[in-house]
Amino acid sequence: MQDPNRQAWKRWALLVGLPCAVVALGSVWLYKPDTQREAIAASAIAVLALLLFALTMPRRAAIRTRRSRASSPDDPA
Template sequence: MPVTEKQGPTPRPWARWSLHWGAPSAVVALVSVWVIEPRSLVGAIAVAGVALAALLVFAGTMPRRQPEEQRTRRDAGGGE
């Protein structure tokens, strides 16, 4: 069964999100945890705060599923 998807001149919401929010947020979180080595408790708390903020931005900006997308996935899953 062929899959028909609408491909317009603009990228899909997930592609746009990953370029604008996903990748930068992930980079900030990873850099703050792996690269910065705090020498004090205050520094460790600051680094953890930056990583947590980046994670919240990452999760909070994810695009929502559209009702049509949900219906298509439900039908493709062998629904009743």
């Protein structure tokens, strides 16, 4: 059986992490803005994708809480 922490990270990486990274990097590297306004918009999109990337990462405390609720008082795990 896999560690729930590892499963949460894998799920997050596929559903949130990878798309956010693609948007952030693509908006800066692939998009060539012609005006200053377009450059600011591309930068804003990259920053928002980075914030979403960082703020949605799985937390260890939430996983520990779920694990402790799932175990019974008789179970030492």
